Amino acid sequence: MEIENKEVKFGGFWSPKNCQARHKVAIIIPYRDRKDHLFTLLSYLHPILQRQQLDYKIYVSEQIGNGTFNKAIVMNAAFIYALEQDNYNCYCFHDVDLIPEDDRNMYSCGRHPKHMSIGVDEMNYVLQYEELIGGVLILKTEHVLASNGYSNLYWGWGAEDDDLYYRLKGLGYKIERPPLKIGRYTMMKHKKRKPQLWSKR
Secondary structure, three states: OOOOOOOOEOOOEEOOOOOOOOOEEEEEEEEOOOHHHHHHHHHHHHHHHHHOOOEEEEEEEEOOOOOOOEHHHHHHHHHHHHHHHOOOOEEEEEOOOEEEOOOOOOOOOOOOOEEOOOEEHHHOOOOOOOOOOOOEEEEEHHHHHHHOOOOOOEEEOOOHHHHHHHHHHHOOOOOEOOOOOOOEEEEOOOOOOOOOOOEEO
């Protein structure tokens, strides 16, 4: 990764040299056991963020051990860490297996929460249901703090995103989305987990 992204500073951050970036973004990638996916995503993501002239840093947040995965805790922990590290105004929660297809899909904040991955090739580039905000989601600091982040109660894959959707809507936010022809992502192939009902503890 260092060879391909020579201008990225140690720790995974970059800022434009010739202008003052309008947005300072923390990219949070919840991670577990997908090293090849992570390296592939970073090889695509760094150049896109740089072409968009963003001041950004990438945080890879990993759950150790072999226990049931809790994606929400992993993302919340990374948010708290990033919040204490720097004055970001945008936080992007980004699945490790989704590669953006279009540079026009801007990794910057709007007034409302922004769901970036509206169309995924694995799902025929169709939004599966209105409440879906998983995949790639961008929130302002105030959005995360007002909603209290993701619920830590969901174990296994799924449901924490839907939970956050309802809390954001309850706070009066609407979900912004790019046009379908722009908000397109390729999902990297991986072994599918058995569909399961979410487990709440």
